[in-house]
Amino acid sequence: MRTGPFAAGAVALVLLLTWIAFRGMSAELDDWKHASTVLEKIETARNMIDRDVLSARTGILRNYDSIVREVGVLRTNLERLRADTGDDAEIGDAIRALQDALARDEGLIEDFKSRNALLQNSLAYFVVLNRNLEGQEQYQGQGQGRDFAGQIGRLAAAMLRLTLDTTSGSIAHVDAQLEVLLITSIATGNVVAAQPLLEHGRMLRDQLPATDALLRNLLSSPASGHMEAVQGLIEERAAAAGAAAGMFRYMLYIISVLLACMLVYLGAQLQARARALRFRANFEHTIAAISTRFLSSGSADLTSHVDLALSELAACIGADRAYFVDGRTAGVYQWSRNGVEPAPGWPERARLLAAAFERGDNGTIHVPAIRRIARATTGARAGREIDRGSGDAIDRMADAGLHAWLGVVSSNAECPGGILGFDALRPGPMTKWHDYGLFRMAFDTISAAVERDRLAREKERLEAGLQQARRMETVGALASGVAHNFNNIVGAILGYTEMARERVPPDSRLAGNLDEIRLAAERALALVDQILTFGRRGTSQRKLMRVRDLVDETASMLEASLPPRIELRIRDSSGDTRIPADPARLQQVLMNLAANAAQAMDGKGVVDIAIAGIESKDAVRLGSDELGPGRYATLTVTDRGRGMDGATRERIFEPFFTTRPEGNGLGLATAREIVREHGGAISVRSAPGEGTTFEVWLPCAIPESRPSGSPPGRQLPPASLRGDGEAVLILDGDGRRLLRLEEIVAALGYEPVGVTRAEEAARSLGRPGFEFVAALICQPRSSAFEISALLRREAPDLPIILATTSAADIHPPVLAAAGIREIVHSPVTAAELARALSLCRKSQETAAGEASWGTMATGPLSPTE
Incomplete structure (x- = not known):
């Protein structure tokens, strides 16, 4: 039979069926359905924008994140719609018209966001000023004060009406009330107090009608009509x-019937050939079943599954014994037919005998007729040459x-000596076997x-x-996140307490x-700092120093903090051993231990x-933890106290685990994290009544020729910490x-000027009559x-104070380049801010250009970004 024309016809038929199947699946229909879905998403996003715009106008929506997100959805889906519709010119024109309408709406949305933000802020200030003025006038009781109130x-009533109805009548009513209030404030002498209220009232009088007109223009967008036009075109396509x-699917059905008739004829022709492959298929099926069992079984079932696999493989080829030897562990798995005992020393002897034979294909060795070969005197070998x-x-x-014997030896150099062997104690199928590739597959399956x-x-x-390491990492991250939020709460408590303390008599019960x-708030801050230290991730600033210097410092x-009846003894055999260390953090480890x-x-x-050095x-x-080979410095802290039992030793490094009612459970957890950050490890030995020994290993470094210590920091000069009415610029985006x-700055004797945006701060520096002594950036x-x-561009010589929760990873040159003179801990406390402002006052009295670095926030600080 000539296969050329048959192959060409088969290829042509396959191509025809592929084309018909592709057309029958109607990829174009799916594209149009997808385009319709995308258009529905565009319409949904447009409706959500209208909803959020109305919510923002009424003050329910406090930010525009959802509007920005929905505008992005509009853009994304519009691009998808254009891609789905392809080159259809008519739909393309309709989509461009829709895009223009949406672009117009987007411009209106941006204008609305700006106007509405100004409107909401002015309305909030109007309400605050209104309440303040009403509260002040209530104390005047009668007369002109009552008229003004x-x-x-x-x-306020007229303005409330205007927020609900922006028609000309409401506007005229507000104008009249504004005019009357101006006249009343002049008559009662409250012009200065009423001026901010009048300004915001006029702004609301202008912004409310303009914003509502913009809102009506946005809600009457022509985009809906364009979307309906696009939807109609998509449905037609x-x-x-x-x-x-549908037509192509009918054609595919007819051709399928014809092919079914052809397959029946070909099946009859292939039946004879299938018998020849049945034996191989059974063997492959057995291997597949074995592989499936191995994949779905656990470690406890491995031995039984290997024995079952050996029995099934042996049954396929007519073997009486089967065995597998793991070359890595020398583990032996074997199976024997009923009534057949394993040979003495077998299969260990089979591994040795296999080395004497030449390996065939895929590392297999097949000896089909052992007894006949053994009797041969001429060296003739049945089916192959044996040296x-x-x-x-x-x-x-x-x-x-x-x-007969068949064996498959390991071909993996990393695991030599592995073997899969089959023994035949009687003549049978094993003497006729020649397909060795399947045995390599079986060997690899069992070995794997x-x-x-x-x-x-x-x-x-x-x-x-x-x-344990994973659990501590998770708890550390969680604790750090909670501590950052708790830090702000405690800061508020501390700040308001200090301000209240200034307003009460010193010796009162209050x-x-x-x-x-x-x-209590300061103790809470100390606990937060300890939690932040435990949850900190990142590198610290380290220097090379002697271990003995670290312990001496x-x-x-410790001598000042430990109880008076505690004696501290130091034994040093480390010599000049040096380590790269963050001294403050390692000191915290020793202090905790x-x-x-x-x-x-x-x-x-x-x-x-x-102290010792160990190689x-x-x-x-x-x-x-496990440390690699190398030189280490060891710090061993030993006591003869109560000791710990095994259950306590297993948990002492867990965060928040403590055996003391007054403890917080972070001391040892933090110590281990600090030691790990330095590339070391910590262990504990203890028993009840025998004391406890903590051993810290830290990797050593090559000693430097120069001293590793650094000069002590500059001390604060003694000076008055209260101001004399100097102006201080405060920038914080959080209004509360x-x-x-x-209030804290005012209580310290300074004149605060607070702003929420950087542009306002820059404008404040240019205001005449204000000479700022410092700027506080939060x-x-x-x-x-x-x-x-x-700020430096507006006022080059102005000292700047940065409030941050972390200064550990900020280098002084970076601060100097930014013009930052002082750093205070956030949340800000009155005492620390007073010292920083005092230093700024001093710096302005000295020669221009002197760099003055103030007191950094003490304690372990953690970055907020």
Whole structure:
């Protein structure tokens, strides 16, 4: 039979069926349906914009994020609609008309956002000013003050009517009330107090009608008509595509019937050939079933599944014994037919005998007629050549009672010695087997299952080791996020407490209560700082220093903080061992460990700190961490206190776990995180009644030739911390926080000028009659430097104070380049801000250009960005 024409006809038929199937699936119909769906999304987004615009006008919607998001949805879906409709000119014209209408609407939306924002802000100020003026006039009681208060109420009622009805009558009524209020304020001497209210009233009188007119123009957009036109065109195209698809599906059905008749004829022709492949198919099916069982089984079922696999493979080829030896672990799996006992020393001897044979295809060795080969004297081999070196191996197989043997040896250099073997103790199918590739597949399947089981056990071991680290990482991130929000709440409590304290007599009971509130807030801030330190992620500023210097600096602080009956002993055998360290953070580790030791001894005893240098040639496991070979500095803190049991030792490094009612459970968790950040590890040894030993390992560095210490920081000069009425510019985007900062600055004796935007701050610097002593920026660090640069352009010599929750990762040259003289901790406290403002006053009295760096916020600070 000539295959050329048949192949050409088959290819042509396949192409024809493919084309008809493609047309029958009607990809065009799907495209039109998708285009219709996209158009519905555009209409939905347009309706949502109308809803949000109306909500924004009534003041329900506080920001325009949803409007911006919906405008983006409009743009995206409009591009998708254009792509789905393709090159259809008529629909393209309709889409362009729709796009123009939506572009017009987008311009109106932008104009509305600007006008509405101005309207809402002015309305809010109008309400605040109205309430303040009404409250002030209530105390005047009668006469002209009562008339002025009444006119304020009438103006508020007219303005409320205008917000609901912007017709000419309402506008005229507001104009009349504004005029009457102006006359009344002149008559009562309240012109200055009424002026802001009048200004905002006039602004509302102008903005409310203009905004409503813009809103009516937006709601009467022609976009709806254009969308209906596009929808009609899409539905026409979809109907045409559906009709064409139905015709092609009918054609496909007819051709399918013809092909079914042809397949029946070809099936009869192939039946004979299928019998020849049945044996191979059964074997492949067996391998597939074995592979499926391995994939779905667990480690506990591995041995039984391997034994079952060996029995099934042996049944396919007529073997009496089957075995698998894992070359990596020397594990043995074997199966024998009923009544057949394994040969002595088998299958270990099979591994040795296999080395004497030459490997065939895919690493297989097949000896089909062992007894006949053993009797041969001329070296003739049945079906293949066996060299003289294999003669002894053949004899030993014959002595073991084998008729035939088939083996597959490992071809993986990383796992030598693995073997899959089959023994035939009687003549049978094994003597006629020649398809060795399937046996390589069987070997790889079993080997992969055994290796996967080994890796699974190794994975379980590694996961158990990493479980604690993952849990602490998650808890650290959660604690950090909660602490940042809690920091702002505590800051507000502390700020308002300080302002209230200034307004009460020093020796009153209320002053004592406020002092207790302030102390509680400060303790809360200290706890927040400790949580932030635990949850901090990132690199710290480190320097090279001697371990003994670090311990000596910490010892001086410990002697002042530990109970008087605690003796501190230091033993040093480290010599000149140096480590790259963040001194403040490592001091915190030693302080926590020493404090725990003192508490474990109930405030009486000896805390022993031992310093040593260790050279490790092998990996070292400390707790759940493992350190590689290298040189390390060790810090060992030992006490003879109560000690801990095993359950407590397992949990002492967990965050928020504590055995003391007054503890917070972050000391040891933070210590371990700090040690890990330095590339080290920490472990604990303890038993009840035998004390506790904490051992800290830190990687050493090559000693430097110059001292690693840095000169002590400049101390604050003694000066008065209160101002003399100097102006201070305050920039904070949070209005409520800005009011609190203004009160704190005013309480310190300065004149606060608060703004919420950088442009307002720049304009304030140019106002005549204001000489600012400093500018306080309370903005995220990502924008604070840009704002500082803007202020420096307006006033180059103005000292700038930055309020931030973190200064640990800001380099002084970066601050100097931005013109920032001082840094205070956020939330701002009166005492710290007073010191910073005092330094700014001093800096303006010194020669121009002197860089004055103020007191940084103490304690562990964590970045907010």
